[in-house]
Amino acid sequence: MQLVDVDIAKHTIELKVNGRPSNLVLDPRTSLLDALREHLHLTGTKKGCDHGQCGACTVLLNGRRINSCLTLAVMHEGDEIVTVEGLGSPQALHPLQAAFVERDxxxxxxxxxxxxxxxxxxxxxxxxxxxxxxxxxxxxQQIELTAEEIRERMSGNICRCAAYPNIVAAIRDVAEGARR
Ligand code: FES
Ligand code: FES
Incomplete structure (x- = not known):
């Protein structure tokens, strides 16, 4: 197969990540995941499969979870993007971050x-x-968050170390804490 070298014009966009706007000059084919990791150096978001199979690249986009490897950065000007770095800090962990530590x-x-x-x-x-x-x-409207519900709802996030029992326990702790 003969490869054709195509000159693709770069796009200048403003991405708002963790509340902070940044101007980026990007090849329009850059995934949101690569923009976060390679351009903004927010390496907390991980690249596992790079094609929507593992969930390692999950971020929040306007409050909803998405696989950042499956979307282009240029599509997200004006969106509120939150990565794991924006959820909490080492001094003030998000309740889920604290629960994952607590539950291993x-x-x-x-x-x-x-x-x-x-x-x-x-x-x-x-x-x-x-x-x-x-x-x-x-x-x-009152869904009971059983272990079965958590496993089903988290089934897009693969853990090759199979830490699933402790992941489910951590999420349950936070869900139950929020109900109390
Ligand atoms: S890197 Fe695996 S789903 Fe995005
Ligand atoms: S892949 Fe989930 S902890 Fe290693």
């Missing part, structure tokens, strides 16, 4: 930022009454 919800840690961002988005979905495939009563 990781081994190598490679999937962890994606798991935590995904869990933040997932708890918001439950609060909004969104059912999942295992919700018995899809009309109910």
């Amino acid at each position: 919800g990781f081994q190598c840690g490679y999937c962890t930022s994606g798991q935590i961002c995904s869990a933040v988005g997932m708890l918001a979905e439950v609060k909004a009454g969104w059912p999942s495939h295992v919700t018995a009563d899809v009309a109910s």
Whole structure:
């Protein structure tokens, strides 16, 4: 196959990440994940598969969880993007970050930022009454966050170390704490 060298014009965009706007000059084919990691040096967001299979790249976009490897950075001017770095700080962890530490919800840690961002988005979905495939009563606005619900709702986030029992426990702790 003959490769054709195409001159692609760069785009200047403003991305708002963790409340901070940044101007970037990007090849329009740059994924949001690569913009975060390679251009903004926010390396908490991880690249696992780079094609929507593992969830390691999960970030929050206007409060909803997305795979940042599956979307282009140039599509997100004006959006509020939050990465794991924007959820909390070492001095003031987000409750889910603290719960993952408390429950030992990781081994190598490679999937962890994606798991935590995904869990933040997932708890918001439950609060909004969104059912999942295992919700018995899809009309109910009061969804009980059982271990089965958590596993189903977090099934887009793969952990190759199989820290799943502790991940589920950490998320349950936060969900139950929020209910109290
Ligand atoms: S790196 Fe995006 S889903 Fe795997
Ligand atoms: S902690 Fe290693 S992949 Fe999840």
